Amino acid sequence: METTIVNHKSKFLAIAEQTKSSLISALPLVVSEAQTALENLDIPTSRHEEWKYTRTTKLQNERFSIQKSSTASIDYRPFEALRLVFVNGVYNASLSDHEKIDGLSIRFDEEIKEQTLIGFDIASSSNFFEALQRATSTSALHIQAEKGAVIEKPIHIVHLIDAAQTLATPSIFVKVHQSASLEINESFISSDATASGLTIRQLWAQVDKNARLEYNKMQDENDLSYQMCLEDIQLADDAYSNFNTLTLNGGWVRNDLRIALNGKNIESNLSGFYLPRNKQLIDNHTKVDHRYPHCVSNELYKGILFDQSTGVFNGKVYVRKDAQKTNAYQNNANIIAGDQAVMNTKPELEIYADDVKCSHGTTTGQLDESAMWYLRSRGIGVDAARRLLTSAFINDVISKISNQQVAEFVIADLTEKNLLYV
């Protein structure tokens, strides 16, 4: 048993070794540190508390390799936005838009200088996959909204996987300067049913004093794909962020979202839905870290589990000693629709300050029978009633998306996939 684990690990170490020469020059320190970390860390198993419900066995048995960015064309423009494209984890300038927008600067790969990364916590890796991402990241994107700039045009980052057994490890840096406002949408898609691989995308975002960040993440890779999104968001005084994690499809999806409220009077909203089917696994881990007083955080995650799928939700609200007058809310609701579907949920509160109002709630069940009866007694058929209730259930999350076009696209996509029917 021991030897096989080592072998799986060495497979990943070999990839890290191969990519050494092509790494981005701005990150040499990070990379060398990550390489050392990678050797010392083990691939997490279900014995690790954070991985209790999410097996990595299947992933470990796969063989991945770094692919070159192909020049395939892409006509994916589901809503109006400035499109930035990664193909197989590598930024593709020719497929990306180059429109100049006042107050917005976009840099990639070699254009990113070391000093632009000051303030981002990129040095240490706490787990194997994080270290793997850093040790193999050959492409990065840096998006910056200048002080006071209100960027009207949304940004749309598209991650396309179009080869088999691809290891894609893009890094994204977002900096929203004081009083600036920015909307970023991010899509993960597969070119067709044969594309496969492991995507580990790391996002570092800094939202400065009084700045706003709207973030919609749409995960829509195919059933063969493995996907991990690591997110580290830092908010300063008076900042506002709205982060939506919308998982439309994916074989094995893990989201690790950490949000730190590093100032006073911050509002942080997190929402998400997950609709796994077949044998898919979707895992959402969130940590909201209240460090200063007078902040508000809201969290809403909803899921419908079809077929033999598995859902995992682990949300942690952490209120430090100094974070008095914190209001933190967390809600997780699930509908189990599949005969063999499983939902594992673990909402956590860890609180060290007393003058706070914190609560969480979670439910797992079915469509409300009395609501069904109400609709049916008014002449609505079973199917239509079910659709109505399911849509309403998921709509609580969709309504958090501030960009109407994005919301409409999401609804259309769900309808097309026939997921709004339990």
Place this chain on the structure above:
Amino acid sequence: MAYEGDEILDSVTSKEYEFGFTTNIETDKAPAGLNEDIIRLISSKKEEPEWLLEWRLDAFRQWLKMTEPEWAHVHYTKPDFQAISYYAAPKKRPKYNSIDEIDPELRRTMEKLGISLEEQKRLSGVAVDFVLDSVSVATSFKEKLAELGIIFCSMSEAVHEHPDLVRKYIGTVVPKSDNFYAALNSAVFTDGSFCYIPKGVRCPMELSTYFRINEAGTGQFERTLVIADEGAYVSYLEGCTAPQRDENQLHAAVVELVALDNAEIKYSTVQNWYPGDKDGKGGVFNFVTKRGLCEGINSKISWTQVETGSAITWKYPSCVLKGDNSIGEFYSVAVTNNAQQADTGTKMIHIGKNTSSTIISKGISAGSSQNSYRGLVQINPSADHARNFSQCDSLLMTDHCGAHTFPYIEVKNKTAKVEHEATTSKIGEDQIFYCLQRGLSEEKAISLIVNGYAKEVLNQLPMEFAVEAQKLLSISLEGSVG
């Protein structure tokens, strides 16, 4: 009441003998450390049958391969298991000649609890005829219970007198290798309580360890087994509200409950062991494994606990809902003050159809304590139409304590309905203001609010117990207003 010293003491010791308590080895103490020889020694001292010795040895061998759990949200220096003497006769408590010799602080607390003078004497080890009273009370109870066929005795006695029942049920709910502390307990348990309620019998009184005289020196490694046969009902009380100045640092008890078809067991605990001083020095480590098995259809197991003592609490009274339509309940108030740390909660394992469970947990943290709720609700694929409701509230009294909630919810059946909610907050300033305005002192106001907060749980306790528990809450929180 008059007493005649030695004579009475003699009669008491001989009584203890009668009930199977081996007083003749009172000076016996096994050397520190744990190995197979020690276990053989324990077993032979207790004149146990061969199967039980084998059972203990097997548990010990499995224990050797285990490591201490570290997942709980508590920090402490691990006990050295080889430094403990695993066999000692019940510790002799200092005997006093009059109530005035008792530590005045202890007495004050007892007075506040409303414990009668006689009771105070008994609890603090004053040699009085009250002990004799207690014996007679116990004896008359025993006769009454025997008429109904109820067996209520010490575990050592049960091993000799009812070996078939013990052998049939021991370790069926908490297997030997269940966890580190349960394995340790299985290897070295010295005594405990055994209770069997026969078919269709409704136990007419609350069974309490309190009335069992051989309970006087509760061991470090207790083992309790309660069996309710078909259609039986029993309410069982463990512990008492009076402060327990126990010198044993480590307590690793195991409690197993078995409810057959249509049976109901109600198990209430009040735990008020020595919590250590204000700086967190000393205090009991309470590492207990409690589990009930709803084996039969329509069976019900209900746990109620009021936890105010111990330096470290690691305790998860659980229900395995195996029978169809079975019900599991968990009501808990956990108070931590000063440097206490508690990681407590429950596990509800739904296996049978139409099983339902309720969890109400109220945590109160004061001083610089840490209080965690940790619970598991598991709905297995076979548990059609299972239902769970959990509510876990935490109240924070100072700005340097912590309250944490770690619920695990695993649902593997699409017809199940599971709800969980948790809140954390402090006592509202407006609530205190309201009380002050109406002439209550701040201390009284807090006591009132805390009792109201914990009422849902306290209501589940048998009445006299509930009254004492209320007072206990106030005392535990004395001076903790932050």
